[in-house]
Amino acid sequence: MASYYTDILLVSLLMSSALTEETICAKYTFQDKLVDAVFELQHQVDILKRELKNVQNQLNNYQLSRDMATASMETQLTAEDKRIEEKLTTLTNGLPGRITSVMTGLSTPGGSIYTRWGRSTCNANRTQTVYSGYAAGSHYGNQGAAANYLCLTKEPLWRKFEDTKQSGAPVFGAEYEFDHRSRVTFFDREITDQDAPCAVCQSPRSQLLMIPGRNKCLDGWTLEYEGYLVAGDISHAAASEFICLDANPEALPNDSGNTDGKLFYFAEARCGGSLKCPPYVDGRELTCVVCTK
Structure with a gap:
């Protein structure tokens, strides 16, 4: 990028034929400063790019960790849901028999x-x-x-009776x-x-x-x-x-x-x-x- 800007500046200076040698020297001095500024700017841009990449890596790592934690939590929740569903199914299937047993106990004297x-x-x-x-x-x-x-x-307790001893x-x-x-x-x-x-x-x-x-x-x-x-x-x-x-x-x-x-x-x-x-x-x-x- 710096080379591109330098070429533009040189072409502009050469096309100005009325420039004096002193003017050309002054322009070259300005050009050097401009090139230095461009290089400094490029350096800062490179630093920002690296920092941005680090931030992106951190975001990616965070997203990966969050996804793993979410997956682990989802696995645990799925297993718990399955356990509760199986228990509910067992209780539901056994409910008619338990109701019958209770009703039988209520309707039939035990002991x-x-x-x-x-x-x-x-x-x-x-x-x-x-x-x-x-x-x-x-x-x-x-x-x-x-x-x-x-x-x-x-x-x-008595019903009809006769109070005499008889055979029997x-x-x-x-x-x-x-x-x-x-x-x-x-x-x-x-x-x-x-x-x-x-x-x-x-x-x-x-x-x-x-x-x-x-x-x-x-x-x-x-x-x-x-x-x-x-x-x-x-x-x-x-x-x-x-x-x-x-x-x-x-x-x-x-x-x-x-x-x-x-x-x-x-x-x-x-x-x-x-x-x-x-x-x-x-x-x-x-x-x-x-x-x-």
């Missing part, structure tokens, strides 16, 4: 009912006492009697017997011939299981109560059934004495036949446990 033999109340995990009653059943000496034990209510299915109270054993060893007190209470219990858990032969629930089950397996004596005329008597049985107040009726005897293992011994032991009293789930 289970069982009798706690030998106790007057129910005190297991969130289990309620429906009513407290008297253990009862057919007389042990009556042939053809009913086999099952009853938990009679303490608040009977008489119901007696139940007593503890446990003959030929030390009752103190098993119950820490003497309970022979004492009258037995019972309680009907409602558990919030729907599955109910009585396990003969053990006094602890299986994994995943909740203990309601544990005790001894009992039934009627094999020498008696009346049939009986096996039930689970609480390990710490109570006695009804105002005991009636030794009047028999429906009786409780220990159930024990008998080896020498098909019962496997071990694990069972000949003559040993069997335990039991009532569990819910």
Whole structure:
């Protein structure tokens, strides 16, 4: 650029034929100054160009860094959106089933009912006492009697009746017997011939299981109560059934004495036949446990 301006100045000076030598020398002196100024100006322009390039590089670097940060943020946001969408989809897909489950729980009473033999109340995990009653059943000496034990209510209600004893299915109270054993060893007190209470219990858990032969629930089950397996004596005329008597049985107040009726005897293992011994032991009293789930 400087050379271009210099040539223009020389042509202009040569075309002026009337110029004197002194004038020409003065013009050359001016030309030198002008050339120096042009070079200085070009130098300044070059400096400005370099500074502009540096600024442009800085802007480019900033833009690149911002783009990378934006891309990283967009990647994170995309991943988060995907996670939230997947979770929402899972919740949405499972919602009908959960609604059905809730509606079923509202429309169908849950829980289970069982009798706690030998106790007057129910005190297991969130289990309620429906009513407290008297253990009862057919007389042990009556042939053809009913086999099952009853938990009679303490608040009977009647329909039509005749207050005379007649042939049929008489119901007696139940007593503890446990003959030929030390009752103190098993119950820490003497309970022979004492009258037995019972309680009907409602558990919030729907599955109910009585396990003969053990006094602890299986994994995943909740203990309601544990005790001894009992039934009627094999020498008696009346049939009986096996039930689970609480390990710490109570006695009804105002005991009636030794009047028999429906009786409780220990159930024990008998080896020498098909019962496997071990694990069972000949003559040993069997335990039991009532569990819910």
